[in-house]
Amino acid sequence: MKRIVLVVLACLPAIVFAQDGKYTVKGTIGTYNAPSKVYLRYSSDGKTATTDSTTLKNGAFEFSGKVGALPSSAYLLFSEKGTGPAYTDYRMIYLEPGIITVTSPANDLRANAIVKGPKTNTDNEKFQLAYKPINDAQKIIDDKEKAATPEQKNSPEWIKQDKLEQKELDNREIAMNKKFIQENPDSYISLNALENYAYSADYVDIAPLFEGLTPAIKQSESGKKFAERLPKIKAVALGATAPEFAEADTSGKVISLSSFRGKYVLIDFWASWCGPCRHENPNVVKVFNRYKNQKFTILGVSLDRPGAKEKWLKAIHTDGLAWTQVSDLQFWNSKAAGLYAVRGIPQNFLLDPNGKIIGKNLRGDDLEDKLAEIFGKAEEPDKSK
DSSP states (O other), rough: OOEEEESSOSSSOOOOOOOTTTEEEEEETTTTOTTTTEEEESSSSSSSSEEEEOOOOOHHHHHHHHEEESSSEEEHHHHTTOOOOOOEEEEEEEOOOOEEEEEEESOOOHOOHHHHHHHHHHHHHHHHHHHHHHHHHHHHHHHHHOOOOOOHHHOHHHHHHHHHHHHHHHHHHHHOOOOHHHOOOTTHHHHHHHHHHHHSOHHHHHHHHHHHSHHHHHSSHHHHHHHHHHHHHHSSSSSOOOOOEEEEESSOOEGGGGGTTSSEEEEOOOOOOOOHHHHHHHHHHHHHHHHHHHTEEEEOOOOOOOOOHHHHHHHHHHHTTOOOOOOOOOOGGHHHHHHHOOEEEEEEEEEOSSEEEESSSOOTHHHHHHHHHHOOOOOOOOOOO
């Protein structure tokens, strides 16, 4: 899904180094020799990132270690000069008992590597293959946007077509994730697909997909965590009354959600560090200026990092966000984000004057259309005033 930031792309558990089984990761990258290196990066205790490395010899490399019974996401990173791990040429794999082979004819792990191994890695390759048409189509859209002239980018017809193509692709991605989950209920990779799917879907669609997974997957560490989130996802389903919360605004004053009762409110989760959020902000500013005099307002909730208040304030000023902004500056540990089961940003919830959720993840024209449905089509604001 383009222009969102997910808290995690691989939701599988970190390694627990019980003596459950041995993994071996081996393969080749071209015919490189020293100083070229491959790095294996993973989490050893759920928090601490561990990086192993090995020097290539005629392109060959090998890592081995002990891993728990459950698969865990990891990254292979290639550096031709051996100067350290960097996410420029990498491939995500899953550490699991058995032999995982990764082969690439050149220094392009990300695009050309072939991964073979036990079930989770095999399933992941199947998932990546299903995703390839989506990624290819996204690249075409991105390349078209980069090549567009300023005149094209300002053309209403060009903008409309660009948004239509992106929306159609997003819908294809949603359908692909759903299909994979339904066809692979015994795969840990389906939990990743469910995380992606849950960003755009509502509880009524998410819950049956989770229930359709096999008992072994649902009872895994990650399956249990997802099950714990389901009540929160249900609490912010369409038609539910939005959960109450209160956080400090930019001046330190505590603002409660209930203080906005009587107005339509867009709760907008974002952050100064989130590129897709900043890209979407002009659209949000536009609808705010159009409808702010018609019982509509916005409550911005930032997931900025601890100690980053100045960056948060600067982004508000730079982007012209003239509505109430609150944050506890706790990054992904934001209490409000946790309450609303937010795992990706930008994300928003539209409430009616009684606090009932009547829309979710309304971006661009979708937000404009929804507000026009409520208030009628508003006139373009007079920028001279």
